[in-house]
Amino acid sequence: MxxxxxxxxxxxxxxxxxxxxxxxxxxxxxxxxxxxxxxxxxxxxxxxxxxxxxxxxxxxxxxxxxxxxxxxxxxxxxxxxxxxxxxxxxxxxxxxxxxxxxxxxxxxxxxxxxxxxxxxxxxxxxxxxxxxxxxxxxxxxxxxxxxxxxxxxxxxxxxxxxxxxxxxEASARPPVSPKTRLQEWTLGRGLGLPEYMLVSATGPSHSPVFVVRVLAAGQDAEGSGENKRAAEQAAAERLLAVLEA
Missing domain, CATH: 1.10.1520.10 (Ribonuclease III domain)
Incomplete structure (x- = not known):
């Protein structure tokens, strides 16, 4: 070596x-x-x-x-x-x-x-x-x-x-992603699964920006990210803020 x-x-x-x-x-x-x-x-x-x-x-x-x-x-x-x-x-x-x-x-x-x-x-x-x-x-x-x-x-x-x-070591309990939390929130109330839709994908291939809209419980929210998954998580986080307010 x-x-x-x-x-x-x-x-x-x-x-x-x-x-x-x-x-x-x-x-x-x-x-x-x-x-x-x-x-x-x-x-x-x-x-x-x-x-x-x-x-x-x-x-x-x-x-x-x-x-x-x-x-x-x-x-x-x-x-x-x-x-x-x-x-x-x-x-x-x-x-x-x-x-x-x-x-x-x-x-x-x-x-x-x-x-x-x-x-x-x-x-x-x-x-x-x-x-x-x-x-x-x-x-x-x-x-x-x-x-x-x-x-x-x-x-x-x-x-x-x-x-x-x-x-x-940051979390004593297993962490839960925004998408999972949103799904648990809707299913727990008999509202079915959230629906995610790709709104847009812009920018060059090495620096894209994705925008996703999520619909659940009669509400919707959008989130953006460097990939589709990140945008979905951001959208779920925003919708949870509305639903849990």
Whole structure:
């Protein structure tokens, strides 16, 4: 395995667009692993807008994200089963859904300094891609994928248990999403299931905005988000505020 100095030296030779200093090296120093293949970390931090094989640019982080998504789910399921031995599968699933959701991943990205380390071209820099929760969440999953491919489950497990500890302990009871809460509210009153409708999907492919309307109990509300699921959750939250007022 390469030591920390080797990794930092490797990433220092790769400039990061729009960032001062060496944010990639800083992020590398925060990880519980020193890469034998530093290129894996660089790939994990490369947004798809910066990857162009025709120009001999780095691969994007999408394939590593695919791996990291599965690694995170496995390690989180293992940890939850260990931490909450008396809970049933359904409650563990609720906890898992929140802990691997975009919001949780974006919070972890903030503590690791992922935004500054992302590799993006100048035009995307100006569009604010570094601040998008979906982009940050994808990068964290890609980092987990890189850790797994370079060192196996142990370094990925070490990062998960360190960075998700506060999030995992935040709720004594299994969390319930707005969509689930709204469904329970309507079914409990014999009103059937809420209906969700996509109102619009605008913006470029790398920065979309979805708007969804939900109808239930004779009321409706709209919510927006970076993907359809996030928009549905936002709409459910707004409608609950009306119904529970």
């Amino acid at each position: 390469a030591d920390g100095d080797t990794l930092v030296a490797a990433v220092q030779r790769r400039p990061v667009s729009g960032a001062a200093g060496d944010p990639v090296g800083d992020l590398a120093a925060r990880l519980p692993h020193r890469f034998a293949r530093p290129d894996l970390l660089l790939h994990a931090l490369t947004h798809r807008s910066a990857a162009d094989p025709r120009k001999q640019m780095l691969d994007s982080n999408e394939r590593l994200e695919f791996v990291g998504d599965r690694v995170l789910a496995l390690l989180m399921a293992e940890w939850l089963a260990e931490r909450f031995p008396a809970e049933r599968e359904g409650d563990l699933g609720k906890r898992l859904a929140v802990l691997v959701a975009q919001d949780s991943l974006a919070k972890v990205a903030g503590t690791l300094g992922v935004a500054a380390a992302l590799r993006v071209p100048p035009n995307e820099e100006r569009s604010g891609v570094r601040r998008r929760a979906s982009v940050l969440a994808d990068a964290v999953e890609a980092i987990l994928g890189a850790l797994y491919l370079d060192g196996g489950l142990e370094p990925a497990r070490a990062l998960v248990r360190r960075e998700w500890s506060t999030l995992l």
